[in-house]
Structures are given as structure tokens and as C-alpha cells.
Amino acid sequence: MNIYRYEENPLITPKDVKPHRDDFEVIGAFNAGVAKYEDEILLILRVAERPISTDPSIVKAPIYHVETDELEFVELNRNDENYDFSDPRVIRNVHKAQGFEYLTSISYLRIARSKDGRNFTIDEKPFIYPSTRYETFGIEDARVTKIEGTYYIYYSAVSPVGVGEAMVSTKDFVNVEHHGVIFAPENKDVLIFPEKVNGKYYALHRPTLKSIGDPEIWIAESTNLLHWGNHQHVVNLRKDKWDSGRIGGGAVPFRTEKGWLELYHGATPDHRYCMGAVLFDLEDPTKVIARSDAPMMEPEADYEKEGFFGDVVFSCGALVKGDRVMMYYGVADTSVACAELSVREILECLSWLS
Numbered sequence: 001m002n003i004y005r006y007e008e009n010p011l012i013t014p015k016d017v018k019p020h021r022d023d024f025e026v027i028g029a030f031n032a033g034v035a036k037y038e039d040e041i042l043l044i045l046r047v048a049e050r051p052i053s054t055d056p057s058i059v060k061a062p063i064y065h066v067e068t069d070e071l072e073f074v075e076l077n078r079n080d081e082n083y084d085f086s087d088p089r090v091i092r093n094v095h096k097a098q099g100f101e102y103l104t105s106i107s108y109l110r111i112a113r114s115k116d117g118r119n120f121t122i123d124e125k126p127f128i129y130p131s132t133r134y135e136t137f138g139i140e141d142a143r144v145t146k147i148e149g150t151y152y153i154y155y156s157a158v159s160p161v162g163v164g165e166a167m168v169s170t171k172d173f174v175n176v177e178h179h180g181v182i183f184a185p186e187n188k189d190v191l192i193f194p195e196k197v198n199g200k201y202y203a204l205h206r207p208t209l210k211s212i213g214d215p216e217i218w219i220a221e222s223t224n225l226l227h228w229g230n231h232q233h234v235v236n237l238r239k240d241k242w243d244s245g246r247i248g249g250g251a252v253p254f255r256t257e258k259g260w261l262e263l264y265h266g267a268t269p270d271h272r273y274c275m276g277a278v279l280f281d282l283e284d285p286t287k288v289i290a291r292s293d294a295p296m297m298e299p300e301a302d303y304e305k306e307g308f309f310g311d312v313v314f315s316c317g318a319l320v321k322g323d324r325v326m327m328y329y330g331v332a333d334t335s336v337a338c339a340e341l342s343v344r345e346i347l348e349c350l351s352w353l354s
Contacts (some may be wrong), residue, residue, distance in 0.1 A: 001296050001345050008118050010303045010335035011328075017047055017110065017122050024049040027105055028308055029122075030330035032112070033142035034251075034317030035151055037173060041319065043112040043120065043328060043336065044127065044142040044153060050105035061091060061102035063137065064130040074102060088308060089333070098210060106130070107138035109155065111173060117319075117326060117338065127176075128168060134159045134181055135166065143316050145192040145252050152225065156188045157181060165190040165205065167225075179226055186210065189217075189248030192225065193260065193285065201225055202285045204234075204262065206248040215246040217264065217278075219286050232286050235264070235278055242295045243276060245269040251318040251327060253280065258347055259289055263327060265314050266295065273312040274298040275329070277346050290350035297339065299332075307332025 014026040028048035035042045051060040051073055061074040078085055083101065084092040090100035109128040112120040130139055137158035145152045154167040162185025170176045183190055189206040201222045208215050217235035220228040237244055243266025251263040260280040267273045274295035281287040299311045315329035325341045 001349055002342065003297055004340040005301060006118055006338045006340075009301065009337040009339075010331055011118060011338055012043070012045065012112055012120055012122070012336040014334065016120075017045070018124065019049050020047075020108070020126055023052055025052055028107075028334050029110075030334055030336055031141045031314055031316050032328055032330070032336055033144040033153060033155075034319055034328050035144045035146065035173075036319060037151070039115065041114045041117045042173060043114075043317075044144055045110045045112050045122070045336070046107050046140050046142065046155075046330075047110045047126070048105040048107045048138075059085060059091065059104060061104060062106040063102070064106065064135065066131075066133050066136070069131075071106065076102070103137050103158070105138070107140045107158075109139060109142050109153075112336075127173070128153070128155070131178070132157070132166075132180075134161065134164060136160065139166070141188070141316055143191055143249075143252055145194050147192075147194060147225075152192060154182065154190050154192065162186050163188055163208070182226060182228060183220075189250075189265075191249035191252050191262070193253050195255075197285055198283065203228060204249040204253070205231075215248070217247055217249060234280075234286060234288055235291070241293070242266050242268060242272075242274050242298070245271070250275060250315040250329075253285075254318075254320050255282070256343055256347065260285055261343070261346065263296075263315055263318060263325075263346075271309075271311070272299065273314050275313055275315055275327075277350060279347070279350055288353060290347075290352045292346075292349055293351050294349070296341065296346060296349060297327075297329075301331075301337075303335060303337065304331045307334030309333035 017026045031046045032043035091102040093101040111123045114120040134157045140156040142155040157166040164185040165183035167179045186208040191204040193202045220231045245267040247266045253260040253262040275297040276292040279290040318327040
């Protein structure tokens with residue numbers, strides 16, 4: 001498949017984003033939802049910031065407190081044998097069988113704006129910031145679906161009670177209405193289809209199962225975008241392939257002649273993230289009709305292989321015009337890049353299911 005990576009890549013890096021407070025540093029500007037608003041392309045950036053520690057032996061874990069509407073910090077010593085600091089993203093309690101105790105940074109959403117899709121300016125202030133008890137560890141990886149003039153922005157809401165999916169909406173990217181949690185923990189990678197199908201809204205989602213089962217893609221339906229039901233399992237992991245470890249929705253599905261095309265991410269057990277494609281039936285999105293055997297895009301460029309968490313390409317949004325797909329994607333959990341692909345070539349690379 002022909003992939004055109006922009007010469008300007010990465011388009012946005014942490015150094016391009018000013019911290020929202022002086023005692024923080026930006027370590028990631030990545031995994032952005034995408035929207036076209038008036039004459040601009042907007043990226044709803046996930047900005048990850050961590051508190052600056054003057055003592056290299058101390059890690060500060062930021063936590064948003066609803067009662068005070070302020071950030072507070074838990075200070076942990078790297079020599080404390082009760083905690084595992086090996087993953088730069090999380091702090092694990094060694095006495096717990098799974099999960100993490102704290103995050104090393106806090107994420108929120110900020111808008112990046114562009115006229116040409118290549119050169120972006122970053123708004124000075126956060127757009128969506130943690131504000132509820134379900135967002136005390138931050139908000140991550142937004143997607144954007146436009147339906148009848150309203151932009152629905154939904155994202156992973158992280159807190160000690162788990163990772164769920166919360167949603168807001170806006171018509172102008174200034175005034176925002178909060179709708180609360182639409183998928184309870186443990187769930188993420190939600191993608192709402194951009195139109196009703198046979199009178200129903202559909203959304204892909206990815207439960208993270210802890211007792212039995214794998215992190216795979218499900219679909220749900222709704223009449224009002226808030227209450228989701230009739231959940232069905234639709235896309236599974238595949239042993240010994242590029243998507244054998246975990247999978248999840250990437251860009252918002254878009255309509256083609258052949259079906260609803262979804263660009264999704266897959267990872268191996270050792271956390272190498274690639275992008276592939278799956279096709280859902282136009283009249284019944286619960287039916288998968290084709291899927292890519294090989295990844296359509298994998299980490300190859302230096303900025304995709306090296307960073308805060310390397311070997312990652314991870315898209316949260318794309319713009320489609322004719323045969324051209326402009327896929328904006330996070331690289332190495334650090335920055336934002338863009339690549340152009342052909343809808344026709346993506347469809348041609350799929351294996352059709354009987």
C-alpha cells in the first residue's frame with residue numbers, strides 16, 4: 001500500500017505546547033481527535049503533562065480533586081520497594097495483581113488549529129480539563145463525531161474506579177455541554193458512527209476484561225447517543241498476527257461504497273502498535289464483511305519508533321475527501337503525525353469474509 005507521510009512530520013511535538021502551569025512540563029501531545037470546523041482543521045490533542053521534580057529520586061503523581069478543583073500530588077520515592085516504576089507512564093503497586101496505582105502525568109484536551117492540515121497553532125488554554133470524580137487521573141484519546149451540526153467529543157476518563165468513556169458536545173468549540181459517562185469502566189476506544197443506520201446510532205467500544213476474555217471490539221446501539229445497549233462482540237484478536245495482543249477502534253468509521261470502513265489499531269503482546277482496517281456492512285454494522293490480514297501501516301519512521309513509548313502508531317481521527325484519507329495519528333505516545341492513504345487501496349488490501 002502506498003503511504004504518504006508528510007515531510008513536516010511530526011506535525012506537533014511536546015516542545016510546541018506550552019504547559020498549562022509553570023511547575024509542569026509537557027511530555028506528550030498526541031492521539032488527537034479530528035474535526036473540520038468552518039475553514040479550519042482542528043485536532044483535539046491529548047496533552048500529557050507531569051509535575052517537575054527537583055529531586056530525581058522523587059516521582060510526583062498528579063491527581064485532580066473535585067472538592068477543591070485543584071491538582072494535588074502524591075510524592076513517591078523511586079527506591080520504595082512497594083512500587084514498580086519500570087513503565088514511564090504508570091506507577092504500579094507490587095502488592096496488587098493488576099492495574100496501576102497512579103499515573104506519572106495528567107492528560108487533558110487542547111485544540112490545535114490549521115488551515116492547510118500541516119501547520120498548526122496550539123490554543124494557549126486547555127479545551128476540556130478534568131472536572132469530575134471519574135476524571136481525577138486525567139482524560140485521554142478523544143474522538144470526534146459530527147452529527148447534524150453538533151460535534152460529539154468523547155474520551156477516556158481515568159480515575160481510581162477505572163477507565164470509562166465520557167462525552168461532551170459543542171457546536172462552536174467554545175461552548176461545551178457535558179453528558180457524563182456513556183460507557184462504564186473498564187472501557188475505551190469508543191467510536192460513534194456519523195449517522196443513524198436504520199433509525200439507530202451505533203458505537204464501537206473496547207471493554208478490557210479482567211476475569212476472562214480478551215481486549216476486543218464490540219458494538220452497541222442507541223436512540224439518543226447517551227444510553228447504549230444490545231452490545232455485540234464483532235472483532236476478535238488473531239493469534240500470531242500483528243493484532244494478537246489487543247485491538248481497538250481508531251478513526252471514526254466512514255461510509256464507502258463497500259461498507260463502513262474503520263481504521264483500527266492492533267498491538268502485539270509486546271506492545272507494538274500498528275494500524276489496520278475492518279469493514280462493516282452498510283445496512284447492519286454488527287456484521288463484519290472484510291478485514292486486513294496485514295497491517296496497512298506500522299512503525300517505520302524514527303519518530304514512530306522512538307519516543308516516550310516507542311513502536312506506536314495510533315490514530316484517533318481521519319478526514320476523508322474523495323479517495324484521499326488524511327489520517328492523523330499519535331507516534332510513540334509523544335507527538336502527532338499525518339499520513340495520506342487511498343480508500344481504494346485500503347479496500348483492495350482487505351480479505352473478504354464468507
